[in-house]
Amino acid sequence: MKAISYSRYGGPEVLAFGEVRDPKVGPDAVLVKVRAAAVNPVDWKAREGYLDGILAPVFPVVPGWDVSGVVVRPGVAVSEFDAGDEVIGYVREDFLSRGTFAEYVAAPLRTLARKPRNLSFEEAAGLPLVGLTAYQVLINVLQVKRGETVLVHAAAGGVGSIAVQLGVHLGARVIGTASESNHDFVRGLGGEPVVYGEGLGERVRGLAPEGVDAVFDTVGGDALKVSANLLAPEGRLVSIADNDVVNYGGRYYFVRPVAQDLQRLADLAEQGVVSVHVDATFPLERAADAHRLNQEGRTRGKIVVTVDWETGGE
DSSP: OEEEEBSSOOSGGGOEEEEOOOOOOOTTEEEEEEEEEEEOHHHHHHHTTTTTTTSEEEEEEEOOOEEEEEEEEEOTTOOSOOTTOEEEEEOOOSEEEEOSSBSEEEEEGGGEEEOOTTSOHHHHHTSHHHHHHHHIIIIIISOOOTTOEEEESSTTSHHHHHHHHHHHHTTOEEEEEOOGGGHHHHHHHTOEEEOOSTTHHHHHHHHOTTOEEEEEESSOTHHHHHHHHHEEEEEEEEESSOGGGGGGTOEEOOOOOOHHHHHHHHHHHHTTSOOOOEEEEEEGGGHHHHHHHHHTTOOSSEEEEEOOHHHHOO
């Protein structure tokens, strides 16, 4: 099959488009015909070797963890999906090798859910990783409750935009940091935007004089110190970007592929509670350009890579 792969760590230039071996489908997996795969910051961090301490690479590595597509063949132990079912997945394993930037991916059952019928394949591909991150942090870790005030950093980004929508759905007041050009976008999600950068603490205090009940940090660095000083008594702080959060009394969190959580998230998308904004799409062979754009860190919503089955054949 055709795929994007890399045989050594490095910049976007190490990504190559060409033939790789077809995936083998284990008993508890399904073979998925990929329609779209989303780009996440973790993809280029893995490509550059930053995750080497926790995820061993098996070169050549096919990058990508997010996918939407169609089941081609279930594994021999799988009864949950049939050929022809449309699915989404956060296809992360405990090593780097068999990713989603390919024509096909063998996806373990624990990574999959049914695709929301109201989302395009491109939109659906952008949901799993960022959606699961927002869902697990807000519901399982921060345990956000109705009437609370939540501060979400980078509220116009992939994780942040879903977190704003989920927070509003939970009945919370959501304040979101974003560049001024993205303020209308954040308002459209139900959040109250504030400009990040110098003076952020004062701006948030102006909106929430008693402090915020929970902070969802997606950027790390100086945002952590500011966030810690904005917490109300008994306030909670979680970061997905900087494990120094523990020094501020908070918790670091790394998203897990949990099929039940992903299906609940897909159901919320189908109910119109959460939506995915696709900022840009690239054909599979231009995945390096998609990585470059994501690495700039100014994306509104998601960047998605697509597989063209109309002209590519099967």
